[in-house]
Amino acid sequence: MSQVATMHPGTEPAESPLTPESWGKLGMWIFLVGDAMGFGTLLAAYGAMRFGSADWPNPYQRLGINLTAFMTFLLICSSVTMVKGLEGVKNGQRRIAQIYLLLTIIGGAGFLGLQAFEWTKLINEGLKIFGNPWGASLFGTTFFIITGFHGLHVTGGVIYLSVMLALVSKPTTALGTGWTYNVVEISGLYWHFVDLVWIMVFTFIYLL
Amino acid sequence: MAEGHASPNYWLIWLYLFILTVTEIAVIFTPVAKLLIVIALVSLALVKATLVAAYFMHLRFEARTLALIALTPLFLGALLIFILIPDHSAVAHKTADSVKVAPAAGHR
Numbered sequence: 282m283s284q285v286a287t288m289h290p291g292t293e294p295a296e297s298p299l300t301p302e303s304w305g306k307l308g309m310w311i312f313l314v315g316d317a318m319g320f321g322t323l324l325a326a327y328g329a330m331r332f333g334s335a336d337w338p339n340p341y342q343r344l345g346i347n348l349t350a351f352m353t354f355l356l357i358c359s360s361v362t363m364v365k366g367l368e369g370v371k372n373g374q375r376r377i378a379q380i381y382l383l384l385t386i387i388g389g390a391g392f393l394g395l396q397a398f399e400w401t402k403l404i405n406e407g408l409k410i411f412g413n414p415w416g417a418s419l420f421g422t423t424f425f426i427i428t429g430f431h432g433l434h435v436t437g438g439v440i441y442l443s444v445m446l447a448l449v450s451k452p453t454t455a456l457g458t459g460w461t462y463n464v465v466e467i468s469g470l471y472w473h474f475v476d477l478v479w480i481m482v483f484t485f486i487y488l489l
Numbered sequence: 490m491a492e493g494h495a496s497p498n499y500w501l502i503w504l505y506l507f508i509l510t511v512t513e514i515a516v517i518f519t520p521v522a523k524l525l526i527v528i529a530l531v532s533l534a535l536v537k538a539t540l541v542a543a544y545f546m547h548l549r550f551e552a553r554t555l556a557l558i559a560l561t562p563l564f565l566g567a568l569l570i571f572i573l574i575p576d577h578s579a580v581a582h583k584t585a586d587s588v589k590v591a592p593a594a595g596h597r
Contacts, residue, residue, distance in 0.1 A: 299555045310555060317562035325569035329576060341517055353510055360545050361503045368496060466547075473545040477538050484534035488517050489527060 302463050309467045313474045316434075320478050323430065324485050327423045336416035343415055344403070344424070346487050352395050353483050359388025360476045363442075363469045370449060370465050373456040378465075382446040385472065389439040396432050400425075424486060431482050434475045441468050502544045509537050 300306040331337050362384040369378030403424075407414035413421040445468045448454055454461055516529045543549040548556050 299552045299558075307555075310558065314558060314562055318565050321562050321566035322569060325566055325573060328570065329573040333576070346514065346517075350510065350514055354507065357503060357506045357510070360541065361499050364499045364545055470546055473541055476545070477541045480534055480537045480541065484513065484530050488513055488530050 303467075306463065306467050306470070309470050313470065316474070317478070320427075320430070320481070323423075323427050324481065327427060327485065330417075330419045330423060334417040334419065338413070338415035338417070338420055340420075340487055340489065343408075344487055345399070348395060348399055349483060349487050352392050352399075353479065355388050355392050355395070356476045356479050359385045359392075360473050362388065363472050366449075367462070367465055367469050370456050370462050371458055375449065375456060378449050378456070379446065382442060382449060382465075386439055386442050386446065389435050389442065389472075393432060393435055393439065396428065396435075400428075427482060427486055431475070431478055434478065438472050438475050441471060444468075497544045497549075499544070502540055505540055506537055509533050509540075 297304045297307045300310070362381045366378050366381030366385060369375070369381055408421045408424065410422055410425045412418050445465050449456070449461065449465065456462075513530060513533050516526055516533070519526065542559060548559060
C-alpha cells in the first residue's frame, strides 16, 4: 500500500479503482447518478399524474415545440463545443480551448434566455404552477417543476463552465493531459448530463 | 483515459443527434396509433441519451463497472413505473379538473 502511495504522489492515497485518473471523476459520476434518480422520479411522477388524468392537454399543441426543438439543438451543439474545448486543453491549445468553452457558455446562456422567453409566453397565456387554462392543473405544475429543475441545472452549469473558462484562461494554468484536463473533463461530464436530461425532458414533456 | 483512446468523431455524433431529433419531431405527426408513437419516441430518446453518455461522456472508454453504475437510475425509473401501475388500476375512473368528484359522497 505504501508503495502505491509513493508511486502516485499527491493528496490522494491510492488510485480510484473505476476512474484511475482521479477520485473527483468517480465522485462526479456518483453525483450524476443520484441526480438522474431525482429526474427519473420527477418524470415517473409526471407519467402517473398524466395517465390518471382525463383532460391532460396535448403538450406539443400547447407548448410550441419549434422553439424547444431549437433549444434542444442549442444544447446538443454546446455539448460538441464542450468536447472540442476539452480537446483543446488536451492538445495544449489555450486559445482553442477558450473559444470552445466560451461557445459552450453562450449555448447554455442562450438556452436559459429562450426558456425565460418561453415561460413568459406561457404564463401570459394563463399557464400557472397551480393552474392551466387547457385542462388538468397538474399539467402546469409538472411543466414548471420539471423544466424549472432542469433550468436550474443549466444555470449551475453556466456558472461552473465560467469558472473553468477562467481557469483555462489563466496563463499559469498548465494545459495538456494532467490536472487541468481532468478538472475540465469532470465539468464536461456535468454539462453533457444536463444535455442528456434535456433529451428526456424534451421527449416526455413536449413530444409525447 | 486521457491518451488511452483515439477521440471519436464528435461532429458525426452531433449529426446523429441532430437527425434523431428531427426524426422525433416527424414521428409525432405520423398518423399511427398513439402507442406506436410512444414506443418510437422513447426508443429514439434512449438512443440519443446513449450516444451522449457513450461518446460525449466517454463512458464507452471507461471501466465497464462505471457504465453499470451509470445505468442504475434507469432501473429505478423502470421500478417506479411498476410501483405506480397498481395506483392506476385502483382508480376506477380518470379524473378531470372540470368534473371533480365530491370526496366520499357516493363511494362505498
